[in-house]
Amino acid sequence: MDIKKTVEQLKKSNEFKTWQKDHPDFYLAHIFVMKDEANKGTFQIGYYNPSKDKMITFIISSDKIDITGEQEIMKSKQTIAELDIDKIKILTEHALDIAKKCREEKYSKEIIMKTFFIIQEIEGIPVFNITYLTQGFKTINIKINAIDGTVIKHTIGTIAEFS
16 A cells, blocks of 8 residues: 555546646645455545635545545644655555554554554654554554654543544
8 A cells, every 4th residue: 555656646637637726725634544345445635725724535446536525624723734745754554563563562452343544744744643443432543653653652542532
C-alpha cells in the first residue's frame, strides 16, 4: 500500500484535474484507510479549504474515483494543517507493524475487531494516527511519527471518549 503513489495517481486523474480547476483553495489534509476486507484497496483522500472550513473527499478504489460534496467538518480548535506527503519517510506497513508491537506490549488483553488509520499533519509532523476498535467497545489509538517511526503517543479509552 503505497500512500504517495496513490496520491500521485489521484493528482494525475481527470477527475482530480477537473475538480481542482474549480477548487484551487483546497489542499491535501489527510489520507484515511479502513483496514478490512470490504474496504481493501480503498483510500479516502481529504482536501480542505480553510477559508470555507469545508472538506471534500476523494474515494479511490481499484477501478474508480468518487468525489464527495463539500462537507462541514468536526474539528477541535486547532487548524487543519496541509499534509506534505514528501515528509513521509516510513512505509505504511512499517507504521502498522510499529503500532501492532506497541498494542501487543501495552494492550495485549484487548481483542481487536477493526483497524483504521489516518495520516495527517500534527504540529508540523506527518503522523500515522492508527486506531483499533476492540471487542470490549474500547479504542486503542497509537500516533506514530511518519518521518522516523517513533511512537508519539498511545492511549486506550471507550468509544464514547473517542470523538
